[in-house]
Amino acid sequence: MLLQWAPLLTLVLSAIAEPGQKPLPEASNETPLLPESVSSELLYLHRTLVEISSITRNEEKVGKWLASYLRDKNFTVELQEVAPQRYNVLAYGKKRDTTILLSSHIDTVPPYWPYYYNKTTDIIGGRGSVDAKGSVAAQIIATLGFKDQLQDDISLLFVVGEEVDGAGMRAFSDWAKRPEYEIVIFGEPTEGKLVCxxxxxxxxxxxxxxxxxxxxxxxxxxxxxxxxxxxxxxLVVLREHLPWSEKYGNTTVNFGRIEGGVAANVVAETAEASLAMRLAAGSPKEIVELVERALKDVISDAKELGGSLEVSWKNEGYGPININCDIEGFDKITVNYGTDVPHLKGDYKRYLYGPGTIFVAHSDHEALKRLELEQAVLDYRRLVIAASKMEHQENIDM
Known part of the structure; x- marks a missing residue:
């Protein structure tokens, strides 16, 4: 399945294509990193994706538009139905079984915020502009920049549901028709750094x-x-004694939603709290045991009084996820948010990279700079080339 890469660098440097030109916004104060026609196409694609509202469970419109766009670029496109009117978008060139997969998600958190582009500051904003339609647009333009063999060995996958439960990637991972890949590059806002x-x-x-x-x-x-x-x-006491690690720091517990009772003058009949635990170490099984031990007496006391306390878990969860970051030339970080990385099962090298910062994602000021988008196109190309060379070398060494 691997390509014959030699002489790889010469092939790649001569293989940068310029997609179809779209009207470029007025000139900004910063010099583009990409040729004008490529930058124009990137901004057009990114703008259109952001302008289409795609809050989780309402991704149909953006998925179908993206499928049409990719077909116009001569990709073969398959729509995998995850649920009624919800589709993952899989695209590839001349062959379905490729070495490399670039992937991100097309759903966003609510509420929808409209697209804008401030030409003076070169800042682009709107819901999904960072998380993660910036990655989607940059991955596509990066792939279009390759020609011939290299482009034909890259697939694109854009999934639904990442912001809630990872339903899209879980469905793709379990899909009987799913190809196997050797390298998967996931797109999320990472400040343009490679996540370890x-x-x-x-x-x-x-x-x-x-x-x-x-x-x-x-x-x-x-x-x-x-x-x-x-x-x-x-649990407030317990969270000071949860597993920690040098790499990820402390395990944190956020009491995200607490509600109970109906009025101040009524003894509450029901009460509920939803928590998010970010694991720096340990396994889900270990965490469950720690929580159950901490609440054992409370459960017993409630029962004696004629009440009850139940603990349920939204899903099985997962422990810390180590990700490949063995490519030179990138700053390296770890992050505290979750991704689709653990939801795609298989034996493959996995990388996580994308434009923009998580610190503005999910907010009413979600935005990034045009140059961040353009740099991401160049960086995705670098990742594809470097990861592929390493995989090729490892197979020779074996």
């Missing part, structure tokens, strides 16, 4: 059930709020 790994994640939910009563006679009821508060107190 990210924390794991688990989502426990605590649900307390009591007995409603008049607040003037609280002894006639059982307060679900009291049960939940005591449970959360135990």
């Amino acid at each position: 790994g990210h924390k794991g994640i688990m989502h426990p939910t605590l649900k307390a059930i009591g007995k409603a009563a008049h607040s003037g006679y609280p002894w006639l009821g059982v307060s679900a709020n009291d049960i939940l508060i005591e449970a959360l107190e135990r």
